[in-house]
Amino acid sequence: MQLQVTKATLVSFFLATLAMAASPQLSCAQAWTPPPNSSNQPAGDPLKLPEVAKMPDVVGVRLGMIPVEALQIVHRLYPADRYQEMKVTWWPTVQKPDFGFNVIMPDPLGTPDLYLSFTAPPNRQVVWKVVRMTHKINVDRATLLAALREKYGKESYATTEGGGPAITDDRAIGHLVWLFDEHGNRAPLPAAQAFPSFGTIWQCFANYNGMLGNATPTMPRSDSEVHGNGTWCSSFVGIHVAIGSGEIIANTTTEMVDIPLAARTAHAAELWQKNAEERARQEELDKSKKAKPSL
DSSP states (O other): OBOOOOOOHHHHHHHHHHHHHOOTTOOGGGOOOOOOOSSOOOTTOSSOOOOGGGSOEETTEETTOOHHHHHHHHHHHOTTSEEEEEEOTTOSSSSOOEEEEEEEOSSTTOOEEEEEEEOOSSSOOOEEEEEEEEOSOOEEHHHHHHHHHHHHOSOSEEEOTTOOSOOOOGGGOOEEEEEBOTTSOBOOOOOGGGOTTTSSTTHHHHSSTTTSSOOSOOOOOSHHHHSSSOSGGGGOEEEEEEOOSSSEEOOEEEEEEEHHHHHHHHHHHHHHHHHHHHHHHHHHHHHHHHOOOOO
16 A cells, blocks of 8 residues: 555644655655654653664664654655555554555566564554665675675674675675674674574574565564574674675665564563453453343
8 A cells, every 4th residue: 555645743744844855756746755653652662772873774774763764764765666555454453553664666566675664563663674675786896895894894794695604705795794782882793502503693594483584574563473483583683785796786685673672562562462352351241241131
């Protein structure tokens, strides 16, 4: 479903802001605006968030940002793209939350440029995953690696295009990983014992429950979705960049995630749903006790 303009005060404000910077290709009828925050939680809600300003970014989007802010940033980069709002249609409230956005080119194929994934309600929803694709950039390998290292620092792990053991030869690198904590500091690479199946952090991308390596928007909403195989990968905060092989790099994929944030919000969502179900059951029980049977 493509995002529609509403008359809400907050939305109107963002519409006016974006209109001034909008691409000339967009008419008034096509004007784009991000949705309001679907959760009405105050900014000081008790949910533990990462230190957003200190976290790494992908095209300016940081982990822990509210959806409106992230969408504004993305729209400045892709003003002509289509923004597909992904609704949680089954969520047990009248107002249905978004679990993310597909940001796709206005071409017949709907080529993806970027995906945003949001945390689960009922707490204030924020960005927990960003996946960005570049297309036909045709950049020299050494130039691209230098730019990545200038932005994020020396990688924590690098491997070939097919994945596997760590390597140090820049000519063979196909994937790079940077690890952080939720204060934006670099985190150490765990020992091989943390990855019993593969022996390296590649296990997180090759065999981890769809949380890593699954580009499209997802909203974890239960503990089992995050801690499905109980490995170190459930504590992954960081960036994975796939650059492929060849001296000239045409396409890249950048994946940035905060899985502990996804886990905390999924746990809160699961408790909220269980409590809501119990309240509904109790209400039905109370009503049944007041009913007068007709015999």
